[in-house]
Amino acid sequence: MSPLRWTTKSTRRLASELTRAGHRVSADTVAGLLREEGFSLQGNAKTIGGAQHPDRDAQFRYINERAKEFQAVGNPVVSVDTKKKELVGNYKNAGLEWHRAGDPVRVRTHDFPDAELGKAIPYGIYDLTADTGWVSVGTDHDTAAFAVSSVRRWWHAAGRTAYPHARRLLITADAGGSNGYRTRAWKFELAALAVETGTEITVCHFPPGTSKWNRIEHRLFSHIAMNWRGRPLTSHDVIVNSIAATTTRTGLTTRAELDTAFYATGVRISDGQLKALPLDVHDWHGEWNYTLRPEEHRRDGIPPIPPQHEPGPGRVWLTHTPPSPASRRSNGTCWSPSWRWPAQPSGKKTSPSGEAATDTKIPAAGLYTGRRPGLTLVDRLLATILYQRFKLPQIVITPLFAVTPVTLNRAISQTRRLLHDIGHTIEPSSTHLAILVELTSLATHLSIPTPEIKTASY
Structure with missing residues (x-):
């Protein structure tokens, strides 16, 4: 037998062990003694952060100054991020909804992904000035192409209407993920968007380990989670409609769209393609802060457009x-x-x-x-x-x-x-x-x- 033993350390178990040691005592007495000594039942506390970059506070100040600068002249400032992937189907969703007593919504006992429905990938764009949200609900992979496609959808559907005279766009994003500062494809796709829209795009990344301070987390994603709490996300339509119905008393409105496109993983951007980008790094931490100019540049390595009235390869x-x-x-x-x-x-x-x-x-x-x-x-x-x-x-x-x-x-x-x-x-x-x-x-x-x-x- 294994020498390893586990114990729950409950008051009943502690009382039993004390009794065997010759100290007859009840579980209630043990609980009272523990409280008198300042003990209580407590869970884990997430308080230990990772290594902190020495310039992390200065980077937040830099982002704040850039945001004020853009807003002062009527240019849009948006916060972007990918929300937690959601299983699509009749699965348990955390939270409570009002139902008749004893009549909860019945859901599956196991959370194995449905082969046909898969997962939903919500990618959000939060407009800090207008207090509006946009969410593209993807069905494939969370890639840089998907992230920029979501920004593109927001711009054509809402951004250019709200800011008809804008010539610059500021995007604040996390340091990692599909829109991370090390992701070459993110910059490559943004350069394409800049050319397409004729808009200069500036990106400021939050320092590593500070994603919880991203504005979209508290101003948009948290309200979406509250809006669909306790409701099984049985289809992509339910997810899109639940997101679009998210509002707050302070004026937040949200739009959502389903994106069924196929986004390939493992796309590599060569050194030559990266160097050819019309990208200006800022004097302050150029790896975190940079601007993409709307200028034509090297475009090789892009898949060709297949003729729509012909079958695809191999078909x-x-x-x-x-x-x-x-x-x-x-x-x-x-x-x-x-x-x-x-x-x-x-x-x-x-x-x-x-x-x-x-x-x-x-x-x-x-x-x-x-x-x-x-x-x-x-x-x-x-x-x-x-x-x-x-x-x-x-x-x-x-x-x-x-x-x-x-x-x-x-x-x-x-x-x-x-x-x-x-x-x-x-x-x-x-x-x-x-x-x-x-x-x-x-x-x-x-x-x-x-x-x-x-x-x-x-």
């Missing part, structure tokens, strides 16, 4: 036409030429009833958009056909398109709405498939060459 075989007309008629497969996107899709679409349908946005991709090119329009249609016609589970289809299950789910949902708006219905096939091997076998039967499919999960 052309899904668009092949079977050589045998009889095969096409008998199988009704996704390789049939009967389905196509409209020749020239427009922003406005008309439903079968003649009413204007909701606009469908084609996600931007490629140079300086903050995201890696993802699914083309044809990819989205192919995924929808495989799911609706052959009943292939979405989790099975995912490896074909190299995206996360959440991204694929969103793409299929959007495509189904679009097809409904234009009056097109995908008829189910009599052939139902369960795994990718069955799909490739069907393609082989139709004399369509198939590539090797990687089955790695996302």
Whole structure:
């Protein structure tokens, strides 16, 4: 047996041990004696910080001066950060809500992530002057591209309207994470945003180990947490709507948007690309404080924009036409030429009833958009056909398109709405498939060459 022993050190246990030692005493007496001696039950106290940088206080003063300088002339000052990732699904969420006694909301007993719903990644932008918040809810990875894409969304949706004459933007951010001062991709993506908006972007990082002093933590994230306390975050829509409903008596308003883009991890920025950035470091701690000028610069290493009316790499075989007309008629497969996107899709679409349908946005991709090119329009249609016609589970289809299950789910949902708006219905096939091997076998039967499919999960 192990020599290691554990004890709860409860008053009952202490009384028992004292009795065995010849001092007969009750648990209540032990508790009273402990209180008389100044003891009480206490939890751990988080009071021991890490190593403090000698210039940490001076850096806070520097940030304060820059913020005053920007606000004095009407330029925006924002605080940014990533909120804690949240599990999406019927999981326990800390906090209490009013319900009838004995009738709480039932949630799952274990917090294992749902393979299809995944996690939500809220990235916030808090406007210090206007007391407004913006949150992009990501579904993929917390990368520098995602962080800057969130700032971009805020700027186009709210920032440039609130500050129509602004030529400079001050961003205050933590020292680490996707927007850390050591993250090259953060600077690289910000340089792209500066060129796109024609705005000079200044960044001031908080000293290491001081993230709890970031204004967004206390002015935005804390109120979001209070607003959805005790409420299971069962879907991305619930998360977005809960964030957007966050207000305070002092005037805080919040906007939120879902970002279903795919953000690649492991993106490397070369020394040459970094040196080519129009970046001016400040005299005071240039590693923490720097400005990106809105100037054209070296742009190599950016993924090209994929043609939206062509399938993505490795997916052309899904668009092949079977050589045998009889095969096409008998199988009704996704390789049939009967389905196509409209020749020239427009922003406005008309439903079968003649009413204007909701606009469908084609996600931007490629140079300086903050995201890696993802699914083309044809990819989205192919995924929808495989799911609706052959009943292939979405989790099975995912490896074909190299995206996360959440991204694929969103793409299929959007495509189904679009097809409904234009009056097109995908008829189910009599052939139902369960795994990718069955799909490739069907393609082989139709004399369509198939590539090797990687089955790695996302």
